[in-house]
Amino acid sequence: MSEKRERTYLIDNPEFTGLMMEGFFGNIPHSKQLGLEMVSAERNKAVLRIPFAEHLVGDPTSGIIHGGVILSLMDSVGGMATFCALPKMEAIATLDLRVDYLKPAMAGQGIEAAAECYKLTNSVVFIRGVAYQTGIDDPIASCVATFMRASSNKIQGVVK
Amino acid sequence: MQDKNDFFRAVRESKDFDKAIEMIPYANFLGVRFSERKDGSLLFRMPFDEKNVGNTALPALHGGVIAGFMENAAVISLMWAMDSTSTPKIIDFNVDYTLSGRAQETYARCDIVKLGRRIANVQVTAYQDDPNKAIAVARSHFKLVRD
Incomplete structure (x- = not known):
């Protein structure tokens, strides 16, 4: 049986995390508005969180974060997991995103989300993830998404 | 306090649509606006x-912003159709991105495919210059909260 050849990962670049936060999230206006924070990143996997903020609420009588914020969080963590799976820096674009809302979020609390790339092909990246508040075993939402690779010539140019 | 069931009736009569948006902080934050068209359908922008x-x-616009805008449009369309201020509970949201959202005004129209007793199915189309050129299409299920 031939041994599987080890491939390269963009995330193995020691500057990846810093450059991602500074050059990627740091440059995305909407991510700043959401207060998006990186919790962790490793090969094929990423964890991000959004702290609670009043302007992210969906229904003031309940004080619960809007479902649309979870969509943004899932899109962001899915994109991040995609970068964690790519061999080198390239532009990506969300093809589709499906979120299942499993139970209501708790009022006045931020949301964390973890995503992983479970299949990388030459043109498409397949992602699944969950969002949670108390712990990953108690999800409030789950998600599947696909991202297109090399979606633009205009690479963000932060990690070579 | 105003009777819940009268809220949308009042908005409809006064055409003060921004009042409905003010009830939803995240919709207000994204800058969502809507109006009623001649045929009675709603146009979101x-x-x-x-x-x-x-x-x-x-x-380009953030994909999450486009989806969040579309979700808001779906929720408001349902509340409008039901004359209710009880927010429908989202069950799932499935969005396909067909074009990148450019740095310009975005529109959305909703089609309530099914308004059942407990569940509703809504399709949303988001576009920019050309109503026939969608930048994203979405379908979503909601659990309805009857007043």
């Missing part, structure tokens, strides 16, 4: 705002 950008190189 989201003027371009720098803070909604997701890619500064292109530049």
Whole structure:
């Protein structure tokens, strides 16, 4: 049986995390508005969180974060997991995103989300993830998404 | 306090649609606006705002913003159709991105495919210049909260 050849990962670049936060999230206006924070990143996997903020609420009588914020969080963590799976820096674009809302979020609390790339092909990246508040075993939402690779010539140019 | 069931009736009569948006902080934050068209359907719009950008190189709107805008449109359409201020509970949201959202005003129209007793199915189309050129299409299920 031939041994599987080890491939390269963009995330193995020691500057990846810093450059991602500074050059990627740091440059995305909407991510700043959401207060998006990186919790962790490793090969094929990423964890991000959004702290609670009043302007992210969906229904003031309940004080619960809007479902649309979870969509943004899932899109962001899915994109991040995609970068964690790519061999080198390239532009990506969300093809589709499906979120299942499993139970209501708790009022006045931020949301964390973890995503992983479970299949990388030459043109498409397949992602699944969950969002949670108390712990990953108690999800409030789950998600599947696909991202297109090399979606633009205009690479963000932060990690070579 | 105003009777819940009268809220949308009052908005409809006064045409003060922004009042409905003010009830939803995140919709207000995204800059969502809507109006009633001659045929009675709703047209949603989201003027371009720098803070909604997701890619500064292109530049393009954040995918989450487009989806959040569409979700808001679906929720408001249902509340409008039911004359209710009880927010439908979202069950799932499935969005396909067909074009990148450019740095300009975005529109959305909703089609309530099914308004059942407990569940509703809504399809949303988001576009920019050309109503026939969608930048994203979505379908979503909601659990209805009857007043």
